[in-house]
Amino acid sequence: MPDSANSDAPAHNATRGRFRFREYRVTTVADPMALxxxxxxxxxxxxxxxxxxSGKLHTPDELTRWIAxxxxxxxHQHYEQTVRAILRAGAGAWQ
Structure with missing residues (x-):
């Protein structure tokens, strides 16, 4: 349906295509050597x-104590929490 506000605008020819993406199956495991x-x-x-x-803390209990x-x-009652961990990617395969 044409846009009545832009009735003088030329129509755009959009090329449509179907793309298929393969998935990479990978597993992630927390690195036991990194806190x-x-x-x-x-x-x-x-x-x-x-x-x-709070600064960098290594247990949820330390973080809770800092917030308390x-x-x-x-x-103050509102906090943004960030949790970071080093992950190791396991072997996977394209599918």
Whole structure:
């Protein structure tokens, strides 16, 4: 159906095609030699975020303790959590 606001505009000839993508099956496993990293950022605030950061911690309990301490000092209740881990990709095959 033509666009009534652009009735003078030329029609575009769009080339359509079907693409088939193969999937690469791979498994990922956390590297047992590397510790995961947990971080939190306080995002409490109306005009701008508090911005307090936990720094790099290595257990969820350490992160929870940091959040509890910051909350007790400031009353802030909103945090952004980041969890990073080193992964090892296992062998896979194209399908």
């Amino acid at each position: 995961p990293v947990y971080e939190a950022l306080c995002v409490t605030g109306e005009e701008r975020n508090c911005g307090a950061e 301490g910051h909350c007790a000092q400031t009353g």
